[in-house]
Every structure is written in C-alpha cells, then in structure tokens.
Amino acid sequence: MSVFPKISLRPEVEHYLKEGFLNKEVVSTSGKQEAERKFETLLNRLSHPPSFTTVRVNTHLASIQCVKNLLHDELQKQFNGLSVPVFQHPDLQDVLLIPVVGPRKNIKKQQCEVVVGAQCGNAVLRGAHIYVPGIVAASKFMKAGDVVSIYSDIKGKCKKGAKEFDGTKIFLGNGISELSRKEIFNGLPELKGIGIRMTEPVYLSPSFDNVLSSYLYLQNLPSAVVTHVLNPQPGEKILDLCAAPGGKTTHIAALMHDQGEVIALDKISNKVEKIKQNALLLGLNSIRAFCFDGTKALKLDMSQDTEGEPPFLPESFDRILLDAPCSGMGQRPNMACTWTLKEVTSYQPLQRKLFTVAVQLLKPGGVLVYSTCTVTLAENEEQVAWALATFPCLQLQPQEPLIGGEGMVGAGLSLEQLKQLQRFDPSVVPLQDTDIDSFKNARMEDMIWLANKDCIGFFIAKFVKCKNT
Template identity: 40%
Template sequence: MEILEDIEMKAWLLQSPKYTTFRINKLKKFDSSVLETFLLAQSKELHTTHIPEFAHIRPDCLILRQWPDEVTLEKTGMEVIVDALCAAAVLRGAHVFAPGVMGLPVNCQLGDRVDIYGDLEGHCKRGLKVQYEGKKLYVGTGYLKMLRADLFDNGVQPSGIAVHTILPESKLPVVNETIYPKGEVLLQNLPSIVCGWVMDAQPNEYILDMCAAPGNKTTHLAEMSNDQAFIIALDKTAQKAAKIKESCDIQGVTSVTAYAYDSTKCCSEDSKGINSGPPFPPNSFDKVLLDGPCSGLGQRPQLINKMTPKMIGSYKFVQRKLLAEAVKVLKVGGKLVYSTCTITVEENEGMVAWALEKFPCLQLVAAEPILGGPGLPNKGLNDEQRLLVQRFGPEKDELRSVEPIYRDSIGFFIAAFIKIP
C-alpha cells in the first residue's frame, strides 16, 4: 500500500481534474453549438465575456476545460455544509442534491447566494443550524433552491436540487448531458473512454463485458462497432442488469444482451451455447472486457477515504477469479482487456504479473492507443512489459512521456492480453 502514502499521489487525489469529458454517441448526431450556447448563458451569469475552451480529441470524445482565471465570485458568508461525496461532485461541476446537504443556516431564503462547504471528516450532524466548526473545504458557490423545512423537517428523504451551483472552486463548468437530447452525450472519465478504444470493438465480433453495470463501457463498445457486434453484458443482480438495459435504451443500442449473472462462474463445459445465455462454453468470445470490482482509489477529487487496508487487499481475490473465467471464455487469438479505476499495485501491475505467471496462454500486448503512462517500476513487470500497459496518474517516467491532459485524469489502469495456443 506504499503508493497510498506517496505525498505527490495524495495531493493529486485531493484535486479535481481540470477538465470535463463527454463521450459522444456516434450513432446519433452531435451539435457542438448546443454546448456553446449553454456556456454563453453561463458566462453572462458569471459576468465574463469568455467561455471555457472545448475540443474533440477523437470524434467520440470531447474535452471541456475550466473557466478562465479571471472568473471569480466573492464568498457570501452564508455556508451550506454538504457531505464529502457531494462536495467532490460539486468540484466536478455538479449541483448540490438534497440528500447531500448536512447543514443550512436558519435565516436562508430561496434564491440566496450561498457558499458550499464539504465536511471532510463526516462529523457534521444532519440538520445543523449554526456554522460548522469542524474540518471543512470550500467547494463552490450557488443559489439556494430548497429551505430547511424541505430538507430536514418533513420526515421524508428529500430529493431534487438543493443548491444550484454556479461556480465550483475548481472552475469547471456546471454542465452535464441533460443539455442534449437523451443518449447523445455521456459524462465519462477519459481513461474509461480510452478503455473502449483499446477494446476496439468491430462488427460481427462476439464480445463479453463481464462486470458491465451501469453500461457506460458496454454502450461505447456497441457504438464503436456501429451497433453491429454481438455483445453480452453481465452483472450480478437483476437491478444491475436492468440498469445496463436502460443505458442501452437511452443510447439507442440494440446489439447488447444483458444478463444478471455472476461472472466468476460464467464458463462451463456443460453450456448449451453462447446464444443460450450464461454460463458460456470455453473459447466463445473474440474479445472480453474485465473492468471488475476494485478499490476505486483512483477517483478524484478524493476528499474522504474510509477504505481499510484489509478492504483494499480483498479485491485481488475476486479479480483473480474473474480473470480465470475470462481466460476460459476467450477464443484463441482473442483479446482480453483488464482495467481498474484504482492506483494500487496489487490490483494493477501485480494482477498482470499474476495473470502472466498463472496462464501461460496469455501474452501481454500493447494496450493501444497508448495515452497513459507506463506501469510502475519494480512492481512485477519488466521495462518492456511496463511499456505495454497504461497507468493514468501523476507519476512521471523516463520510459514514456504523457501529455498533460492524460496525466490530469482519474487514477486508472489498462492492460491488454492475447490468448495464444
């Protein structure tokens, strides 16, 4: 766990990325003027004549940068306290939703401009009326949309936007996919989009997404194949499978079949065939994506972390089970892509080293397009192998330089294998 104690890594994880990433649905039309019009309206609210820069880095990926440095708002002294997860979302450009509000002064009125603070230790008691004296972080400014009676006093779980954020401290624009018709764009972290590019789904391929909910990567694979691949998406519960189906419906995808099934048991010699649903026969799929359960320690900004070393160390066991099943159902010559949104060595370089030793039929190949940094040194992979994987994080390595836009993402890891005879 030494990487978690690295000072540079800790500081990086506390910060929000400096841009917002949209995945563009290639199956539908996209009009960038919608985004420009929305930003122009925001610029008037913020009293600036400039708007954030945005550009495509690929046809299906758009990057939106921060507001210029000149855009600032003075604090009002009227503090709304939110939980740490809500605070992190605000720093990424979200509004404050009612369940995240912990404290609100009694003298606030609808429409008041308020300062949003995150409770960094989780000590603020819900319904606080006075100024919070615990450890807190200013995360943005917005307009109050709900009163105390709506948030705390009616005996039911509140819902809806409690504070309309106008400027996060990170200066990221407050924008999401709802400015477009459903299914045209999707907020998605850049390395997650890169993961889809590495899979490179093609028409008529049989593809398995082993841990697919909520379906963001699944729908990307479908869109990349022009909705002409045969994609099977698995996750453990009926609720998660329903979420995958919902994502496919929203994105206009028809090439995906979702099942509620435990992927640690997805291969069986007794299977009736790939079209009969899980479990599947060995050597069934041209490509397999394993973006499995992980400790999630690459998420940014990470304002609070309640993971214990024991919890972090437990993920490798299920990841190994999933990898073993992935190898079984993958065809000879097929591609397996393994990814995580965490920074630990055990779940990343260590998992690749374990897989190469455990399964002689796996050959590590370049996870192209290579946009992230190499794997960490002296963590189970030699220099040649380190260059084949991608690690997204703050590290700098002489083996490969990384453009700033890819270094300032979330913590993420991608490896690709080919199954050989």
C-alpha cells in the first residue's frame, strides 16, 4: 500500500516521460489504459524504497558465509534482537539480501519536529542516520536527547534554520537528537557528524555507516548484475569509463581475483579519490584510477607519450564498462526531482560521445557493457538502436545472468533484440507491506523473485566487437 505520494516532477518532465512510456508501439501492444496504469504505478514506486537492501561481499578478503554471519550479528544489534533474515542471491553468489520492514504505521508523531532536505530524506528511507548538513529546520525548543519526528521537505520550500514549517512535508519516522537546535544552526562549519539517530523509521533498513566496511559494499541489485554481465577474467585489461564512486570498479577487480589491470576514469577529482579509498579499503591492488574526461580518453596524438595513463591507444582494452552519466530517473526512493526538461534530455549526446570513444578503445572480440540507472527510452533502448546503426562492428549479445525484464518497445528494435536487453522496471510488482512475521512463512523463491523485481529502475545492454574490424 502506498504511504507516500508519487514522485514530484516538473510538469514538462512528467509529460516527457509519459510520452516515452505511452509511445505508439507500447500503446498498440498493451493498450492505452494499461500503458497509463503502468506509468502511474512507476511514478508511485519511485517514491518508495525497494523491498530489499542489497550488499555485495568483498570476496577478495573474506568468504561469503563468514561475512553473512558477521552481518547477521550486526543486524541483531541494530534491530534490538529482531530476527531479520539475510539471503544469499542464488544467481549472484556474492550478493546478500536483507528485507526492508515496512511501512510501519503505528509510529507516534512527536511534538518536536525536524525537517530535512529531500535527498537526506531519501537516504533515511534506506537506513541512514541524519547528518547535520541535511537538517533544514527544527522546533525552537529542541535539545539534545529529545525524541523528534522527522519530515522530508520534498518541494524544497523550507528556509534553512526555520523553527516551524507548514509546507508539503512527508513523515519519515522518529529519532533521537544528538544536538540541540542551537548547536545545529550555530554556523560552525566543522559540525558534519550525526545530528539525529533514527530509532523508529517508517521503513526499517540497516545502517551501513562504518559497518563491516572492508567486507561489504552497499550496492543496488542491478548495479551488481552489471559486473557479472561484463564477466571480467583474470589477467585482462579492463576500462571503467565513468567509474565514481567505484562500486563497479571494485567489483570488477574482485571478480578478476585482483589479477589483471582495471583502469577507472572520472573527471571529478574528489570522486577519483573516493575510488582510490574504496580500492584501498577493500584490499584491491589491480585498480588504477585517473582524474580524466572519458570523452577524451582516446589518444589522437600518437607522438604524445602517455604510456599506461590516459589517453589510450585504440583497441587497448579487453572489456569496457560504460555505466553512463544519466538522468537517474530510476533511483529509489526519490520523492522529488527538480530537474528541468533540458537537464533530463542533456544526457543522450554525452552518452553517445562516451560510447563512440569506448568502441574505439575496445579490442576486436572485446565486450562492451552499457548501463544506466534511468528509465527513459531515449537513454536506454534508443541508444542501443543508435549504436547498432552507427557501429556495424558491434553485435548485441545475450546476458548472463538475466534477472531483469526485456527492453521496452518504441525504439525500433526487434523482439529478439529486446530479449537480449535487461530493463529493471519497478512498476511490475505491487508495493509490499512487510513485517517480521511475513518472513517466517515466505518461500525463498518468492523472496528472491521480489528482490529481483522490486529494485531501482535500471538498464543493461551487452555488445561484442566483431573481430574483422
């Protein structure tokens, strides 16, 4: 049952998305009424968290069973003895699934209120505590130790430092304030720690702030699928073209048993530092991260000596992952997106620039995997159709493991081609009400099915470059 309103979008952005989901092919296949129902369901699902928290085990440092046991002990501590199960995914052996409990409906709202920004609110629904920078307003009498009710300002209308707010706000649960109102808003820039510790969230998810950080990586299920589809092998040279913050980069290195070379590029320096930190934390030595614009990663000046560093010679890599910058319209939970239509549609040209570079950097016989965390037709199936028309050397490949649904019609791809794609579509499963008792009687197959379907919106395509290029 829906407890939050559907995602708040600018009217022109909602219209643009609707046009894609109600394109002529979709309407002729399923009918206009069903297409409209599916679209409205999608908007509603996007504002709610997925049914499972997904973590990837760093198999380079520890066995899956060992980490599963450690995680089980940690959950017992966090949930005050509540017995929340941990499942190992049967098709993704290094992925563990933790059911999200909720929505919990009998939480008593407190007189003392705290308002947080929409992004902070999204993080709270996935198990995060509230850090001081995320707090927008607090009741004038709030002091450290108070039990407070947390609300998300999904329209971004609350003024920083306000003592009350009567605008649109969504209840997220209760927590205990670590600081007084005065301490939070006194302007000290060094105050960046936890301001409120969540005790009764509407959706109960584990916190992974500094929890088993060398052994676990918090990652959405489709993001873990991507690297398995890439299927990196020991000894290969692999490029992660848009790598930050490094979840997929470190997964590539782990699947290669840290044998070979993984080059990670990102054009924002502090994000590159994050990749390096993650590699160090997870004990992976095969990763080399560079602050570099992926659209310029192909070496055009052959006299330039950049041995081992970007830009690279054509046909340098065995496999390339292009997890492209995108509009992110598949992320969950997301109660509000303030982007303009110009911003949402700006990604397709950039993705094509990066794709063109990736094709040239790939060895003949090499594998290119393209992925996004968005649901738009333009950034997904349309890009596949464009790539196949633009690069005759590319062939679409079947994917293993195949966990998501097939691609969406509307971009001119054949039914056979659509079956080779993976589109993770949150609208295919009804919203779940989950309590602790529901796990006791649930069949394992049903839980895995739900985890596979009720995740973020995501897209994956796999290509191979023909050898006779």
